[in-house]
Amino acid sequence: MKNQVLKVHPDDNVIVALTDLPQGTVVKYDDQEYTLIDNVQAKHKFAAKDFEKDDDIIMYGVLVGKAQYHISKGGVLTTKNIHHAANDFTIGDRKTDWNKPDVSKFADRTFYGYPRSDGSVGTANYWLVIPMVFCENRNLEVLEEALITPLGYGRNKMYTNQAQELIKMYKSGQDVSQILNADMPYVEQVPKQERLFPHVDGIKFLVHNGGCGGTRQDAQALCGLLAGYITHPNVAGATVLSLGCQNAQVSILEEEIKKRSPLFDKPYFVLEQQKVGTEAELLSLAIKQTFAGLVLANRNTRQPSPISKICIGLECGGSDGFSGISANPAIGYTSDLLIAAGGSVILAEFPELCGVEQNMSDRCVDTNNAERFSYLMRTYNERAKAVGSGFDMNPSPGNIKDGLITDAIKSAGAAKKGGTSPVVEVLDYPEKVTKPGLNLLCTPGNDVESTTAEVASGANVVLFTTGLGTPTGNPVTPVVKIASNTKLYNKMRDIIDINTGTVIEGEETIEQAGERILDYVIRVASGEIEVSAVRHGQDDFIPWKRGVSL
Template structure:
């Protein structure tokens, strides 16, 4: 109650002894007095759950610390007990000094080899699902692809229990672009990545027939497993949409009959590629779900598996922590090159990287991109950074890696899947409802309030970390076990809701003529 004394730790989290701010565990009313050692703080105005409470007075233009790192600078003098947010905290444009490899931690190899039940593919890749993918070369064939896929939704699939479904991978590009351009190459790489994905046992490629990105070019020298079943159709050659739908349904049925003969087998966890992503972040993201996922990432790396962090705009401000973990200066510099590209890219559009956080992020307590990024990189655990990939580039290195993607969730996850991620783990504070066919997405809530409100859309609750009812390691262990179970076939909530068809969104760059 206002006017009474209470322990700071019961109402807010001070994440580092030298931090200027603590994170509210619940709505803090004005007049509430909180003590921490010799420190006494009286809340001066209502502070929402997940937002920042000033615990040390700061003059204007003071670097504000959270996680022991700078998250911005004060724009006015701030008294202890005040709410610290957009009205008195702004971006700090001073960049940190970069070091390379000085913070490398080699995660010890696990003493016990864990396994999952996956679909072994020719060449050594292992899928966690068994899908027919209808890949479209151009938007002109999107509706046709959907009409075909819609014939294989619902109870009809019960006839083939070992096939997870038919997904139409449609998009709004493929023509009016220069195929050799950066945007053209990204689209081609993304479509080919899905066609060659270990979760896609069979591919039906559909084009119109006159597009710049033709079906033949899309499938030429496709780096797919040798046991991937391939078929293709063009609408103009078939005689129109109705004829193509009829031919496509026949082709897909034949592909399904063959795919249904495949079975899961026991394989080591080292064969997993886990995509690490977040969306709708809040003030708890960097405290609960993200570090717990980081713990799970380290456990997978210890098994010899691969984990892939993404969302380049959302590591800006924390990239110096990643360069310290790079296995070589070349890996560290590749990350910085992508950061520099992004700064130029957003500047050309009249913005800055601090345009992220979103309004929802800010409502959840995040103020600057520096603060958001420091919480986001926690998803990558502590392991050394072994590789940096461009968008949708094929993932080949084991260990903890990074892929350059936008922060927009479906575009980012599309890049990770195109690169080869076979499971995606997605943390959210505000409540994202993402799915990502043909790859299962495991969603982890950062706070229990949202988890209870959106229980049908969340797989796990990391909120007990904030209340002290669970540790980061305990929730991280649960995430690790859930990843193995989902990889073995357990459905995620997004799969149960049949999400993931509309979230296939390749990153678009360049001119359309």
């Protein structure tokens, strides 16, 4: 590690510790000397000057908090001595000039994807089984049991011999203490089953708890989300199960499908239980139709495709104090590279853009998009405040423990995922991306709700940064997990794909990490690499009800 500390932006009046620094440590940075008057853990910040009550705390060059009382130079910043604050924003002048990165290294790159008739290209080829309402969830469970293992999509049962050993111990009369202290046999990876349909990556069951009982707006949004998945480039076709009487009607779903794909021509089967009759008849028809759909889906094969057909969703979860200075800016550079090559990028999680609204608004290509962004941000925050919350309550206990002590600090670092390119369009949930470039999508900061939404909007690869570790995945789109620090990468190698702790340690630059990540994305999009979330079957799917979720 080249440095013990880092000032992220020249205008900052706080400094980040890159390693644990005990009280009394004297550190030098930019020809200035700082004596720490508190212990400062890695990822946390200390004062670069004396602060008085209500003085501005600046990080990433923006307002991120206010001092609650006097803080001496060299003192650690905590939730006790500063509180969240962020600048207001207006519809200002357009600032859409940007320095496009050199993409000559990627000029001739292609990926092997699944071309669709609408011009999009999938990075995978899945069949969906979708309930229109939660009442059909049990029928999905029955279908999953009937289809997954016989067709070769069963998951590896890595821990079966451990369970069998415990059964033997219990039957032999061993007590609880002996069971708890038993040495378990080595768990061997079970070879994958041979698939009947080798060109179909899987059958995915989008179980959810919506479709009825909420508002009609919830039903409309759910239908839009499900339509986004059915028309998604990673999806070959779908089986839809409807009860019949629910708010989320099939007719609404089909309207939403037409909005996204006017010439929709994928295999698509709809079964309404109240029309079909018995459960046995319904499930028998569903099995036959799904099997027929799989036969058709298996005819799709990977073909060379330009990387401009890649749409990356940007996500962060379990963030830490290093996320905004390693992983997030690294994928921000990846975003700029892909956009310069003609691709699309989605930046979501609106509660985590609090404090950087002016920058994002100014980067919108026209005032209509800037005004829409302003409206969505203000409305969202007001709804949160109306129920006793607000964007300032977004940081989780894990975020705070690892240095993200105000929402503005978290947001300023999270926004780095979006790079520096202009914002071509502002989308409301669950609208579809239609333009190459950087798109802003209104979603919660909640990892799974946001990832679910980005995929519905068209992301065929998701880059997910984390400083604390999380297994989040998606049913149809590969979610690439990127560690902000090497300690996490080494500790949770089974769920993390890429390490950017190398940036913190001075082993590579942001630009080098960004290029490395784009190369990885292209290989994932080609099916050359199976990311951890796909390997583990981490099929997280949570629709957002348009109430308050941060």
